[in-house]
Amino acid sequence: MTMHTSRLSLIAGFVLLVLEMFASPAQARAxxxxxxxxxxxxxxxxxxxxxxxxxxxxxxxxxxxxxxxxxxxxxxxxxxxxxxxxxxxxxxxxxxxxxxxxxxxxxxxxxxxxxxxxxxxxxxxxxxxxxxxxxWGPPFVPADAETLVKRVAKSCERAEAFELCRSREDRPVWAIRFQPPPRQDANDAPPLGLWFQARQHAWESGSSWVAQGLIEWLASDDDRARTLRSKAEIIVVPIMDVDNVASGAGGKNEAPQDHNRDWTDKPYHPAVAAAQANIKALNDAGQFDLFVDLHNPGASSQNPFFYTSPVTLLSEQGAHNLEHFLAAARLEMTGPLAFKGETQESGAKYDKNWQSISKNWVTHNTAKHVVSVTLETAWNTPNSTASGYQTVGRNLGLATERYLRASPR
Ligand SMILES: [Zn+2]
The missing domain is CATH 2.60.40.3120 (Immunoglobulin-like)
Known part of the structure; x- marks a missing residue:
């Protein structure tokens, strides 16, 4: 062995030793x-x-x-x-x-x-x-809303994807509209009008998945979906607060204005102003019947439930229709996330700004027969998954079809 090769083997041995030092399983991980x-x-x-x-x-x-x-x-x-x-x-x-x-x-x-x-x-x-x-839960971001409404609009006759408005940070607020076929006779009753929206509170991602389940059911070949589409103009907004959803903020109680305390004569958020204008136009045309605002509730809720307007705000006909709608929801929203009849009023005892909550504004500003509710879908259960939420949306569509078999007007 020459001096040269022994020095080489010494170096090789040292390199091997160093490699071994770093080769323990924990150290090898990225x-x-x-x-x-x-x-x-x-x-x-x-x-x-x-x-x-x-x-x-x-x-x-x-x-x-x-x-x-x-x-x-x-x-x-x-x-x-x-x-x-x-x-x-x-x-x-x-x-x-x-x-x-x-x-x-x-x-x-x-x-x-x-x-x-x-x-x-x-x-x-x-x-x-x-x-x-x-x-925190299955995410649903503005690009998902856009993809959803464009895909479904392409697949369904008389459905169109549209920008409800641009947000304060200039993002599009996407929505879908299902139009009934034109009336054959000018004397026919005007079509029904339905408005569904999700995600006034950005963190409540489950509500957008409920909207997705509803939209996909509405566009489907189910006979009951066809029946509903044939007699109603239906608008669904999967994300109202696109800015906070995009930036990953919670949104609830944001300053200066929570979306769901912004339903006043001077809304701060363009999505609220645009929803109000569209609902008012339908109502003025004598064709508005149902408003459902989709949310997720507190951590302890195990089943979906509805917030309703205070009974003092309801007409006799409105109270009767609400009861009828809730009965239909109970029959159709069978779960696994099931509506078992639980309701709560959001009046003065619930919040001092109760009048600027979406459904209370709608109850106050539309015809007496209109039903206006908030659906709170439980998020802290083993069924609070994308597919569990979508089932709630489909069930909500079925409940709506059942409710509207008799004229609400
Ligand atoms: Zn909420």
Missing amino acids: PLAVSIDFPGGSAEVLGIDQTTRQIRIAPSAHPNRGWVCWWYLEVTGLEVGEMLTLDVGDAPWATPDRAAVSDDGKTWRQTDRGARHEKRITYRYQATAEKMWFA
Whole structure:
């Protein structure tokens, strides 16, 4: 052996030793990283432990943009099969029992029930891809609304996708309108008019999935959907507060004005002003009958329920129609997220600004026979998934068709 080769083998041995030092399983893993750089993204990273593979987050703070409760993040550096721990805090609204998870950013499932510790919750999830997404609930962002209404409008006769308005930050607020066939005889009664909208509160993503289920059912070949389309003009808005949804803010109680306390003579939000103008025009033409505002309620609700206008605001005919509508909803909204007859009034006891809540404005400003309600779909249950929410939307369509078999006017 020459001096030269022995020096080479010494160097090779040293290189091997160094490689071995870094070859323990934990060290070989790619580092976990978090990104929120996409529409709806929200997470403040409090810490990442690369050894225990734990990520601690809180929802991003958006000053003056409402409750800090929505979170939605992309995680990279995962090894398929490894156990990730995601620790989230710390408002009740921010800590669902189960988180939404996706490995393609489109289809969402739930994690197992997380473990609560004081105000925080820990979800453990075995990675199924190197890049995954986790969120408060199945996300639904403005591009999803646009794609949905354009796709459905293309597939359905006399349906059109349209921009209800531009938001304060100049984003389009997409909606879909189903038109009944033209009347054969000018003496025929004018068509019925129905208005559905979701997401006045940006964090309540489930309500947009309810709207999607409703829209897809309305456009379907189901005989009952055809019947409803043949006699009613129907408008559905999947996202009212596009700005807060896009930026990943909560929206609820935002300054200077919550969307659902903005139903006054001088609305701050263009989407509210546009909805009011459209509803008023239908009402003035003698063709407005039903308004449903889609929301998600508090964390403890296990079933969908309706908020109604205070009984003092209802005419005798309005009260009778409301009862009829709720009975139809009870028959059709059978679950798994089922309406079991629970209602609450949102009057003065509920909120001092009760008169500027959407359904109360509608009750106050439209014909006496109009039914105007808020549907609150439970979000903190094993059925609060994209498909569970869509079933609620389909059931809402069926309830509406049943309710309108007899003329509401
Ligand atoms: Zn709400």
